[in-house]
Amino acid sequence: MQVTTYWLEHAWLGTHVEPGVVLDVREGRIAAVRTGAEAEAPPPGAVILRGLTLPGLANAHSHAFHRALRGLVQVGSGTFWTWREFMYRVAARLTPESYHALARAVYAEMALAGVTAVGEFHYVHHAPDGTPYADPNVMGEALIAAAGDAGIRITLLDTVYLSAAIRDKHSGEPPNPHQLRFSDGTAEAWAERASLLKDGELVRIGAAIHSVRAVPAAQLSTVASWAASREAPLHVHLSEQTAENDACLAAYGCTPARLLADHGVLGRRTTGVHNTHLTDEDIALIGGSGTGTCMCPTTERDLADGIGPALPLQQAGSPLSLGSDSHAVIDLLEEARAMELNERLRSRTRGHWTAAALLRAATEDGHAALGWSDAGRLESGALADFTTVALDSVRTAGPVPRLGAETAVFTATPADIRHTVVAGRHVVRDGAHALVPDVPSALAESIAALRS
Structure with missing residues (x-):
């Protein structure tokens, strides 16, 4: 040898x-x-x-096609919700071929930034009108091939996205026209499709719940069970927006973190992405269950989302990882220092994490969040x-x-x-x-x- x-x-x-x-x-x-x-x-x-x-370095949260928005969305003002309209326009244009070409270049940019593994939070599954392709996983396979072409590892976090918003405690609003290609209709249909994807030498298949607004409560346990049966990583956008929290409280009478806990989603193979607007009880639930936290500071500041409680989460027992999310920049070292510098701004004191602790979030703990515990x-x-x-x-x-x-x-x-x-x-x-x-x-x- x-x-x-x-x-x-x-x-x-x-x-x-x-x-x-x-x-x-x-x-x-x-x-x-x-x-x-x-x-x-x-x-x-x-x-x-x-x-x-x-x-x-492990980039634990990526939406590869968002790279096409860089610069385009820096004109004028707005919020996450106005930014999202630009995102939908790009998503509507993606084909398997164009997605492969873009992702190959994005993943190569990551390699040039020292990234050796990416967690791709993938929800553009079908044709723009929602019709499945002949190969139902052709879009995910395009991302896997792109990572292979760029020479890095990928954890494809195949994402459940079923509704446009929370309707009531029993169901969600149907996907809007922009979201039709994201949805499999039910969590069971998603699981059937996702089960066709296979691990490889540089590939891990995981699961993701887009958010509590995009997956009705009754379907959460199906996704959690699918991931548990495969010992696969499970990621979820969690309390990124206050509007998400308000809608969850109105429909279910609890916060998103409590809803996920009650349906078996939280746990040591689960990572909450952003975890921005949390109550003290939320922090205790996340930390006490060993659920990870993926902070994406450059996107969170770009979209004016807010600064998440990374330090209390870690102190409560939540391992920290880092992601470049919308790729406002692709720079995991900047994500690491931004987490510390954000905390300095909030607290007006310095030195919340050592450089070694920040590097562990960008390396070992990030890989663990993506199912690469031996990296x-x-x-x-x-x-x-x-x-x-x-x-x-x-x-x-x-x-x-x-x-x-x-x-x-x-x-x-x-x-x-x-x-x-x-x-x-x-x-x-x-x-x-x-x-x-x-x-x-x-x-x-x-x-x-x-x-x-």
């Missing part, structure tokens, strides 16, 4: 930065990690990675997924290497990513994508096709 040896000038090993680390990689996994005197100089034939090598660490037996940040750019030069974690989190950008390796395969080398040539042109062409 062939072994590839990497020599890391500096490596973050979860608690500290270590100089001169050797990784032996075999069959897509880290076979050995060597530090100390034996790693001071690169072994003969080793691949040399200059800078600070981190475990690969996100530079240790023997882990998946060989890692990324290298330059320590000599105009942004990162200066601090001593032992402060590399602080430098990466609080100063680096995707422009500082030099290498990304997934399953032992060099996907980004010296700042260039090895599989998708000219990523900016690929993005421009695929987005122009959707906007024309």
Whole structure:
């Protein structure tokens, strides 16, 4: 069995930065990690990675087609609900071919930003009029193929989206014309279709409940049972908007978090995305059940959603992960520092999370939220997924290497990513994508096709 040896000038090993680390990689996994005197100089034939090598970053919440909205929605004012009308227009234009082209470029942009795994919250299932394609999963398969072409892992979070709004405690409003292609009609029909999707070497299949406004309460347990029977990750947009909370209280007499708890949705394989407008009881329910929280600070600030209670959630027992969501930017290091900086603005004090804690949210805990529990660490037996940040750019030069974690989190950008390796395969080398040539042109062409 062939072994590839990497020599890391500096490596973050979860608690500290270590100089001169050797990784032996075999069959897509880290076979050995060597530090100390034996790693001071690169072994003969080793691949040399200059800078600070981190475990690969996990983008735990993505809507790939939202990348086509970047710039377009920055004119004028509005709210999440006005932004959503622009989103519907782009969704209406997607075909399997155009979705593959766009997602391939978006996932390549992620690899260039150090992302090695993405959680794709996927709900554009059918033709624009709601008619299923001959292959009912052709849109999801286009996303899986796009991630493979870009060289990164994907957890396809196949999403249940059945109603436009909460009608009453028994049912939801029918999907509006924009939403017809999102809906399978019932949770049972969704489960039948989603069951046709299969895991692969770089693929995990999970489930998602779009929100309590899009899935009536009576159908929540079907989705939870489907995910539980497969031990698959289950994600849900949770209390992103106060209007969602108000509608839930009016129809069910409880908050969205309580509704999900009462129908068996919360738990250790579940991640609530945003978790923005929560009561103290909600926080206790989420944390006490071990349900994760995926914060998406760049989207939450872009859409004026609000700042979620990430710190109380973590203190209550909710593991934190990070996502770029609508892709206002694709920069997981920015998501990490924004979580800390948002908390500073709210509290007017500094230092709520260490750089190491923020990196764990962006790496190990993010991968766990996506069902890749053997990723996100530079240790023997882990998946060989890692990324290298330059320590000599105009942004990162200066601090001593032992402060590399602080430098990466609080100063680096995707422009500082030099290498990304997934399953032992060099996907980004010296700042260039090895599989998708000219990523900016690929993005421009695929987005122009959707906007024309």
